[in-house]
Amino acid sequence: xxxxxxxxxxxxxxxxxxxxxxxxxxxxxxxxxxxxxxxxxxxxxxxxxxxxxxxxxxxxxxxxxxxxxxxxxxxxxxxxxxxxxxxxxxxxxxxxxxxxxxxxxxxxxxxxxxxxxxxxxxxxxxxxxxxxxxxxxxxxxxxxxxxxxxxxxxxxxxxxxxxxxxxxxxxxxxxxxxxxxxxxxxxxxxxxxxxxxxxxxxxxxxxxxxxxxxxxxxxxxxxxxxxxxxxxxxxxxxxxxxxxxxxxxxxxxxxxxxxxxxxxxxxxxxxxxxxxxxxxxxxxxxxxxxxxxxxxxxxxxxxxxxxxxxxxxxxxxxxxxxxxxxxxxxxxxxxxxxxxxxxxxxxxxxxxxxxxxxx
Amino acid sequence: xxxxxxxxxxxxxxxxxxxxxxxxxxxxxxxxxxxxxxxxxxxxxxxxxxxxxxxxxxxxxxxxxxxxxxxxxxxxxxxxxxxxxxxxxxxxxxxxxxxxxxxxxxxxxxxxxxxxxxxxxxxxxxxxxxxxxxxxxxxxxxxxxxxxxxxxxxxxxxxxxxxxxxxxxxxxxxxxxxxxxxxxxxxxxxxxxxxxxxxxxxxxxxxxxxxxxxxxxxxxxxxxxxxxxxxxxxxxxxxxxxxxxxxxxxxxxxxxxxxxxxxxxxxxxxxxxxxxxxxxxxxxxxxxxxxxxxxxxxxxxxxxxxxxxxxxxxxxxxxxxx
Numbered sequence: 001x002x003x004x005x006x007x008x009x010x011x012x013x014x015x016x017x018x019x020x021x022x023x024x025x026x027x028x029x030x031x032x033x034x035x036x037x038x039x040x041x042x043x044x045x046x047x048x049x050x051x052x053x054x055x056x057x058x059x060x061x062x063x064x065x066x067x068x069x070x071x072x073x074x075x076x077x078x079x080x081x082x083x084x085x086x087x088x089x090x091x092x093x094x095x096x097x098x099x100x101x102x103x104x105x106x107x108x109x110x111x112x113x114x115x116x117x118x119x120x121x122x123x124x125x126x127x128x129x130x131x132x133x134x135x136x137x138x139x140x141x142x143x144x145x146x147x148x149x150x151x152x153x154x155x156x157x158x159x160x161x162x163x164x165x166x167x168x169x170x171x172x173x174x175x176x177x178x179x180x181x182x183x184x185x186x187x188x189x190x191x192x193x194x195x196x197x198x199x200x201x202x203x204x205x206x207x208x209x210x211x212x213x214x215x216x217x218x219x220x221x222x223x224x225x226x227x228x229x230x231x232x233x234x235x236x237x238x239x240x241x242x243x244x245x246x247x248x249x250x251x252x253x254x255x256x257x258x259x260x261x262x263x264x265x266x267x268x269x270x271x272x273x274x275x276x277x278x279x280x281x282x283x284x285x286x287x288x289x290x291x292x293x294x295x296x297x298x299x300x301x302x303x304x305x306x307x308x309x310x311x312x313x314x315x316x317x318x319x320x321x322x323x324x325x326x327x328x329x330x331x332x333x334x335x336x337x338x339x340x341x342x343x344x345x346x347x348x349x350x351x352x353x354x355x356x357x358x359x
Numbered sequence: 360x361x362x363x364x365x366x367x368x369x370x371x372x373x374x375x376x377x378x379x380x381x382x383x384x385x386x387x388x389x390x391x392x393x394x395x396x397x398x399x400x401x402x403x404x405x406x407x408x409x410x411x412x413x414x415x416x417x418x419x420x421x422x423x424x425x426x427x428x429x430x431x432x433x434x435x436x437x438x439x440x441x442x443x444x445x446x447x448x449x450x451x452x453x454x455x456x457x458x459x460x461x462x463x464x465x466x467x468x469x470x471x472x473x474x475x476x477x478x479x480x481x482x483x484x485x486x487x488x489x490x491x492x493x494x495x496x497x498x499x500x501x502x503x504x505x506x507x508x509x510x511x512x513x514x515x516x517x518x519x520x521x522x523x524x525x526x527x528x529x530x531x532x533x534x535x536x537x538x539x540x541x542x543x544x545x546x547x548x549x550x551x552x553x554x555x556x557x558x559x560x561x562x563x564x565x566x567x568x569x570x571x572x573x574x575x576x577x578x579x580x581x582x583x584x585x586x587x588x589x590x591x592x593x594x595x596x597x598x599x600x601x602x603x604x605x606x607x608x609x610x611x612x613x614x615x616x617x618x619x620x621x622x623x624x625x626x627x628x629x630x631x632x633x634x635x636x637x638x639x640x641x642x643x644x645x646x647x648x649x650x651x652x653x654x655x656x657x658x659x660x661x662x663x664x665x666x667x668x669x670x671x672x673x674x675x676x677x678x679x680x681x
Binding site: 068221222227228230234235239242267288289290 | 508653
């Protein structure tokens with residue numbers, strides 16, 4: 001019995017010893033990585049932690065944290081996989097189901113899995129700050145993709161979705177559509193997303209701001225959609241009834257609401273394409289495949305295309321530059337495009353949403 | 360001594376009566392006052408709109424009520440709607456005939472109900488947890504199928520569900536019919552009465568020879584089938600299967616039966632008119648908030664207060680009945 005105890009204690013000591021050594025190794029690695037990050041930021045090409053004097057370090061493992069599997073994020077995840085496969089980068093993608101706490105845990109997990117950089121599409125601009133801090137402490141580069149954190153201190157690069165610009169473009173496009181249709185004043189029904197979501201808030205605030213500044217747009221009602229199609233359908237039904245259909249334009253902060261809007265208008269026999277009496281100027285944001293279809297059919301005027309593929313390409317390029325120790329702009333702005341029928345014909349497959357139209 | 364007891368019993372009965380009906384009294388007063396302030400509220404188009412919005416909640420709440428009456432809970436109802444509709448869309452897009460895709464999707468809903476029923480019966484934990492697991496599984500598969508985007512439903516489904524009879528879409532009549540049929544099933548048929556018996560007192564019901572496994576399975580399976588059908592109605596209304604199909608449905612559809620007088624403790628309450636009234640209360644709240652142009656945050660606040668009040672009333676009523 002005593003011998004057995006001795007053996008067990010011995011095994012325990014060996015295991016502990018090995019663990020400590022391994023732990024030291026890891027810490028050392030982390031410290032080294034931190035130092036390396038410092039060096040790369042300060043000096044430039046001294047990125048390789050194994051041999052700082054030779055080749056620049058290249059990105060080998062990348063984390064991607066997205067809020068949900070909504071089409072835009074799915075497009076980002078697909079493009080990230082394609083990009084990483086082509087460049088020999090291991091990609092780990094995590095989906096937070098729109099839960100900020102879950103996203104925090106997932107990012108901690110990505111850090112522990114040894115990601116050198118993480119592309120983050122945050123759920124919440126405030127909740128993400130602690131994750132960004134953890135990344136900084138662990139020497140992991142962070143690229144905030146499309147959504148700006150409340151504090152940029154610990155974010156290395158922000159790939160800006162620029163909601164303000166998108167709303168400005170949406171207002172301009174609506175006014176252009178009104179001119180084409182010979183409408184002077186626009187009575188707009190504005191769909192609003194979930195007000196705990198940063199994009200929803202910004203797309204609401206900026207739209208109101210530019211609509212008011214235009215002097216030609218009156219927001220006659222809001223549809224509090226909660227980013228939920230069923231809710232959007234129900235509340236737009238109520239809005240339609242309370243206005244007796246007396247509006248000539250619709251603003252969608254996300255293209256996906258076009259189906260709910262179309263259903264309500266169809267049910268009320270008030271759904272018309274361009275040139276018809278009950279045609280309304282409908283403009284959305286995102287550039288989704290659904291919107292393209294409605295634009296091509298003449299029911300929707302335009303969508304402001306924030307290209308999911310471009311966003312992710314810019315983000316991974318930034319991650320590669322940072323890991324390689326190259327300088328990188330703090331803010332990267334992918335090009336936004338107003339997509340109408342003519343743009344769909346002109347750009348075709350280059351628009352990311354086209355790839356998802358067959359679904 | 361007897362007189363005191365009788366007086367106390369009478370007082371208790373009065374309290375239970377008021378607790379059972381106070382929600383309806385407040386609701387009727389609210390409708391009258393709001394209708395006077397906003398005449399548009401009583402317009403035919405608004406009433407049709409209210410009923411159209413009610414049908415999905417009415418259907419799913421009826422399914423939930425069946426489960427709640429057994430003393431159970433089904434948190435997967437919303438994601439059952441998503442998965443069934445997603446499978447219907449997938450099969451249809453693969454060229455499977457419309458009717459067959461509907462039948463297969465209903466079978467999927469039935470399967471989800473069966474799994475929930477088996478877990479609720481055999482696992483020694485409150486059914487909320489295993490059905491939460493089913494919820495996530497359904498959500499995962501549903502999201503994988505739809506891929507995150509709007510998947511337009513077949514035109515046949517839209518045409519079928521939105522067919523008008525006398526100006527009212529057919530799904531309104533179907534929802535009312537389901538409530539009434541379920542009421543007859545629960546009140547007139549042996550199995551229906553056994554559902555009440557199991558929910559009221561499982562031990563006594565078992566002693567009386569009621570097969571609780573069979574009865575619970577029937578309740579969960581029926582709930583699954585109704586939810587799958589509700590998924591078709593919901594997606595036909597919106598025009599697409601989306602990631603938000605069925606989202607948060609479990610929360611609303613737990614509250615509606617309680618609003619309708621069905622006890623969360625099981626074994627008590629009537630599907631008719633309870634579910635119809637409960638649903639109308641919920642849709643009227645939403646409708647009236649839209650009419651006054653309330654902000655998004657106010658919706659949540661009002662729903663929260665309503666839920667809290669209803670739960671308190673149910674708790675007090677259950678306490679008094681004990």
